[in-house]
Amino acid sequence: MTRVTYGIRSSAYHSTRSLTETALDVDDEITAQVIRNDFYVDDALTGADTVEEAVVLQDNLISTLKKGGFDLRKWSSNCPQVITRLPTSLQEAPEAYTICDKQYSIKTLGVKWHPITDQFSFTVTRMPEISKLTKRKLLSDVSTFYDPMGWLSPTILQFKILLKECWLAGSDWDERLPESIEMSWRNSRGELSLLQNLTINRPLTHQSPIVEMQLHVFCDASERAFAAAVYSRCTDANGNVVLNLLSAKTKLSPIKQISIPRLELSAAALGCKLLKACLDAFSSQKKPMLKLIGWTDSTVYLSWINDHPAKWSCFVGNRTTAIQEIIPPASWKHVPSAENPADCASRGLAPNLLLPHKLWWNGPSWLAENPITWPQQPSIISNEDSERRKRTILHAYKVPLCQPFETRFSVMSRLVRVTAWLLRASKLLRKITTPKGNLMADELVTALHALLASHQKDFFNDEISQLSEKTSYRGALLSLTPFVEKDSGLLRVGGKVSAK
Structure with a gap:
């Protein structure tokens, strides 16, 4: 490919990539930086501290980009010496520098720049009178402002606030806006023409470095x-x-x-x-x-x-x-x-x-x-x-993989009875003779002991193991004379009196 084709999906990338590739072949670092950083699509916005530096940069840009097939034209500057040295075919408006036309301006990213006075200004188009103000029209008017630097932010904010109030009021796109919003918009709308008188100096300082x-x-x-x-x-x-x-x-x-x-x-x-x-x-x-x-x-x-x-x-x-x-x-x-x-x-x-x-x-x-x-x-x-950030305190607790059976009950008596029925069913499966009919008192006691023994193993498993094996026990319960009951398997204590 020897030409950058416009109109296809990748055209924007091709044009930018071509400029970047051209900058790689430049020996002068300042020129390379300008090509990489100071171009917006096909417009260059750059400058220099002195006229001599600007002329050298201008010559370098013209010669370098010409090698890549880019012909820089429509030159403008706040310094007439930089422009008048060029052929008129490369100048944006040769007659403006000849007669020193202070009204001459060019558009720079939507903002008017007056090269002769080196000032910025805004173009405010006169908005036609409308009889019915809707949210669609309000959005259209707000979108006409283009202020990339934010210099008009205090004024534009007023219109943004009105647009937000339209959304909060639930107005439809083509529905007439509430009277309070319409009145505020018309009052502000009538003063927009005053922004044409605004001028902003481009230089940050005077001629001194x-x-x-x-x-x-x-x-x-x-x-x-x-x-x-x-x-x-x-x-x-x-x-x-x-x-x-x-x-x-x-x-x-x-x-x-x-x-x-x-x-x-x-x-x-x-x-x-x-x-x-x-x-x-x-x-x-x-x-x-x-x-x-x-x-x-x-x-x-x-x-x-x-x-x-x-x-x-x-x-x-x-x-x-x-x-x-x-x-x-x-x-x-x-x-x-x-x-x-x-x-x-x-x-x-x-x-x-x-x-x-x-x-x-x-x-x-x-x-x-x-x-x-x-x-x-x-x-x-x-x-x-x-x-302030909330401080979180964590407590570690070993949770069993399966949900404990007893957590499904909120009444102790019912838990004991269900456990007793399960124990009777277990005996029947093992073909052990069991009473028939209602639960017996000793079955309820056995079920209660089984539940207590299960809980004791969760918290005193080491103590029960040592006492069951009749090994020497030196734990925290030693002073209470602990022992394991043979029939029920419960951990019991004899008390301090027994220990004496």
Whole structure:
């Protein structure tokens, strides 16, 4: 096969495998990493620290992939020098760089990127007015949002909550929604056009190189949802600190109600997964020393994470184990609820409140200051004894293979009578003369002795064996002068007086 065929079941694998195979023949390791990690199907999203490095990487990618039959075209960059050096046939929009068109944008995984200003924005299509709002229409409207980085999480959460309320109300797909849900949806729907005015800077810092980078994950939970948000704290060579929202994620709380501390724990677990995804995105880039710090407003969660997971229930222990693998317990800190940006995502924000919300876009203001000015940490005392792992005490007991005969009876007299009948039947089978008619008194006594002897063998078998063989006995019953009765085989004691 000399061509990658599109339209067959294995086409996706063929295209990805072809790129991976091409990367194996590259001598430059940076170029090979970009081919392996920075391609999404047939789109490359990568970068460099300087113009010179970007030009070298661009030339290496073009020459390397051309050997495999891949012609890279539609180039765009936030640096005009990298684009204008190429033939116009390889540029995405040559005229945009000529006239410096700030409105020029391209789509990057569903998000608009403006190369000239180096900013992201969102396209919000105007939704037509509808007279009847149904669950089907509500789901269709919610699905129009595509926010891979989670920047619009506080607003999208409001619509997710409304959709959950539809399910709880038991509404059918084409049935008109309850008035309260419809009113809330129409109010929020009318403000969605405001999101078109939102712009997000792509660079984490200004032109100065980064000398230190920290990633801070904030976690929070409410009765309706739990959320996490990751912020970068970059310090340049001049000591300037810049804060940026990297990514966020929200999840609705389960329909089955669970405690708020457990939801806070789930938010922390979600934050660690999100943080790991951010770390993987940095893995192929040159970066300074990275420090990870977690923030939560739950003191109960802090007591859980600072103790050994084995002390807690399975729900808490499993999640704290996964969290500690990414963020060590010493790196978790307490933040007041009013200064926790994840609180915005766990409760939701209308579009008109989201755009100017500095706490959401840049994190708490004190995060840019010296760490000694950060919030004081409270003393952590755990009162959640309900989450402590229950200690199980096992007692070993030898259980017979067969179910004991006497366990089938709850009345002693009936057990004795049944045993007496069985003993009479046994004698008849052995052709031993037995009385006829009702049971005799001596037969009942014999049956009782047989039952007692059977139980004594379960607990005093060694004593009965030694006493029956008339060997020297030195057991615990010695002071009671034990002996085995000849006729019944019962173990009896003479008492301490007899021993004297």
